[in-house]
Amino acid sequence: MSLFDKVKKFLNWSRTPKPDFDLNTEIYEQFKPFRLPLILVVMLMVVGTVGYMTFSNFSLFDAFYQAGMTFTTVGFTEVAEITPAGRIFTIFFIFAGFGAFTFSLGIVVESLKKGILVNKIRERSMIYKIARLKNHFVICHHNIYTAELARQFRENHIPFVVIDSRADLHEIAEVNKYPYYVIGEPHMEISLLKSNLSSAKGIIALGSNIADNIAVIATVRLYEKELERHKPYFITTFTENDADAEKLKKLGADFVISPSKLTAQRLSAISVRPDMENILERFLYKKDSPIDIEEITVPEHSWVRFKRLKETHLRDMTSADIVGIRDENDKFIPMPNGDVLIGTGAKLLVVGTADGISFTKKLINGRYKPQEFKYV
Numbered sequence: 001m002s003l004f005d006k007v008k009k010f011l012n013w014s015r016t017p018k019p020d021f022d023l024n025t026e027i028y029e030q031f032k033p034f035r036l037p038l039i040l041v042v043m044l045m046v047v048g049t050v051g052y053m054t055f056s057n058f059s060l061f062d063a064f065y066q067a068g069m070t071f072t073t074v075g076f077t078e079v080a081e082i083t084p085a086g087r088i089f090t091i092f093f094i095f096a097g098f099g100a101f102t103f104s105l106g107i108v109v110e111s112l113k114k115g116i117l118v119n120k121i122r123e124r125s126m127i128y129k130i131a132r133l134k135n136h137f138v139i140c141h142h143n144i145y146t147a148e149l150a151r152q153f154r155e156n157h158i159p160f161v162v163i164d165s166r167a168d169l170h171e172i173a174e175v176n177k178y179p180y181y182v183i184g185e186p187h188m189e190i191s192l193l194k195s196n197l198s199s200a201k202g203i204i205a206l207g208s209n210i211a212d213n214i215a216v217i218a219t220v221r222l223y224e225k226e227l228e229r230h231k232p233y234f235i236t237t238f239t240e241n242d243a244d245a246e247k248l249k250k251l252g253a254d255f256v257i258s259p260s261k262l263t264a265q266r267l268s269a270i271s272v273r274p275d276m277e278n279i280l281e282r283f284l285y286k287k288d289s290p291i292d293i294e295e296i297t298v299p300e301h302s303w304v305r306f307k308r309l310k311e312t313h314l315r316d317m318t319s320a321d322i323v324g325i326r327d328e329n330d331k332f333i334p335m336p337n338g339d340v341l342i343g344t345g346a347k348l349l350v351v352g353t354a355d356g357i358s359f360t361k362k363l364i365n366g367r368y369k370p371q372e373f374k375y376v
Contacts, residue, residue, distance in 0.1 A: 019131040021193040027124060030117040037104030044071055044100055048093050056086035071097040122170075123183070127194050130180050133159050135201040140186035140216050142166065145206050145238070145259070147176045154179075161195040187215035189223060198227060202234035205253075210244045213237045214251055221252045294357050295326070296364055298346045303369045310338025317370070318360045320352025 048067025052058040058066060062079045069077075070093055082090065111117060136159035139146055146162060153160045154177065162169075162178045163186040173181045184191035186207070197203075203220050205213040220233055238257040239245050245256040298304060304312050315321060325333045328345040342348070348364070350357050363370065 019127045019194070019196065021127065021190060024124070027117070027120045030111070030120055033107050033111045037100075037107055040100045040104060041071075044093075044097055047096075051089045051093060052082075052086060055089050056080070056082045067093070070094060073097065123194075126180065126182070130161055130182070130194070130196045133161070133180070133196055134199050136160055136180075136196070136199070137202050137204055138163060138192070138195045138197060138200050139204045139206065140164075141206045141208070141212065142169065142172055142176075143206055143208065149204070149206075150176055150178055161200075163191050163195055187212065187219050189219060192219060192223060197223060197233075200233065202236065205235065205237040207237075210239055210241075210248070213239070213248060213253075217248065217252045291351065292354050292357055293349065293351045294361075296348045296350055296357075296361050298342060298344060298348065298364055300344050301367050302344075302364050303366055304342050304364055305344050307342055308338060309336055309340045309342060312342070314360055314363065317363065318352065318356045320350050320356035320360045322348050323351050324349035 045064070045067055048071055049060070049063045052063035052066050053060065056063075058080060066079050066082075070090055073094065137153070139149060139160055139162045142162060142164040150160065150162065159180075161180040161182060162173065163182045163184060164172075165183065165185050166172065167183065169181055169183045172178070182191055182194045184194065186192075186205070197220070203216065205216040207213045207216065217235055217237065220235060224233055234255075235253050236255045236257065237248055237253050238259055239248060240258060240260055242258070245258065248256045304314075309322065309325075323335060325336045325340060325342070326347040326349070327333070327343055333340060348360075350360050352360070
C-alpha cells in the first residue's frame with residue numbers, strides 16, 4: 001500500500017460511487033437548443049474580425065478586440081482610427097449583434113422556462129447521493145402507507161428510496177421528509193437502476209392495485225437474475241384480497257400484508273389481551289426499545305449445526321432466548337426445549353437486548369465453537 005493510499009485510509013477518503021444509471025446523456029440533450037446561439041456568436045465574431053481587417057486595416061488581434069467590444073455593445077474605445085467604410089460596417093454589425101443577442105436570449109429563456117434542464121441537474125445530484133447507499137430499501141409508489149413507513153424508517157435510521165411517477169414528487173418529498181427519491185414508473189428498470197437497486201436490501205411494493213405490484217415484482221426478479229445475486233431481494237407488498245396474496249407470493253413476493261386483516265388482528269388482540277399488547281407496544285414496536293426480536297438463519301458453515309439446543313449454551317453466553325425454531329421444511333417449533341436439533345438452514349427466533357441478539361448472530365455465523373467457553 002502506497003503512502004497516499006495510507007493517508008486516504010486514515011482520513012477515510014473514498015471515491016464517489018458511480019450510479020448504475022448515467023444521466024449525463026439526457027443532460028447533454030437539453031443543451032442542444034444552446035448550440036444555435038453559440039454558433040451565431042462565433043460566426044458574428046468571425047465576420048466582425050474579418051470586416052475590421054478588411055475595411056479598417058486592423059491587425060488580427062485589434063480586429064478581434066474591436067469586434068468583441070462592438071458585438072457586446074460595450075463601445076469602450078476604438079483601438080485605432082476606423083475608416084468611413086469601417087464605420088458603416090460597424091453600424092450594420094451592431095444591429096446584427098443586437099438581433100443575434102435578442103434571438104439567443106429568447107432561446108435560453110425558453111429552454112430554462114421549461115425547467116427540464118434544471119430538473120435533470122437536480123435528478124443527477126439525487127442519483128449520486130443514492131449511489132452512496134448500502135443495504136437500503138426501495139419503496140415503490142407514494143401513498144399514506146409510504147408516508148408512515150418513511151417516518152418509521154427515519155426514526156430507526158433505516159435508509160430508503162421512494163420511487164413514484166408523480167411530477168410533483170419533489171414537493172411531496174419535502175412535505176413527507178423523503179431524503180432520497182426517484183421520479184419515474186416503479187416497474188421500469190431505469191427507475192430501479194436510479195434507486196441503486198444493485199446495493200439494496202429489499203423492495204416494498206405499495207401500489208394501489210395488484211397489477212402495479214406484480215409489475216414491480218417481475219422486474220425486480222428479472223433484474224436479480226441478471227445480477228446473479230448470492231442473496232435474493234426481500235420483496236414485501238400488500239393487498240386486501242387473500243386470493244391476490246397467494247398470486248403475489250407465487251410470482252415472487254416474500255411477504256404479503258393485508259392492512260385490513262392486520263388491523264383486525266391487532267384490534268382483536270387488544271380486546272382479548274390488552275396487557276400483552278401493551279407489553280408488545282412498549283418493548284417491541286417502540287423506538288429504542290431495550291428488548292428486540294429477530295430471526296437468525298443458521299448458515300451451512302455454522303458450528304451449531306446438528307447440535308441440540310442445550311449443547312450450544314447460547315442462552316448462557318448471550319443472555320438472549322430462543323423462543324422459536326423454523327426448520328428447512330418451514331415447520332415452526334414454538335418454545336423449543338433443549339433436545340431440539342438445530343439443522344442447516346434453520347431459523348432461530350431470538351428475543352433479547354440488541355447487544356445480546358447481535359452477539360448471538362455473531363456466534364451462530366461462526367465456524368468454530370468459542371474456545372473461551374469450555375462447554376461439553
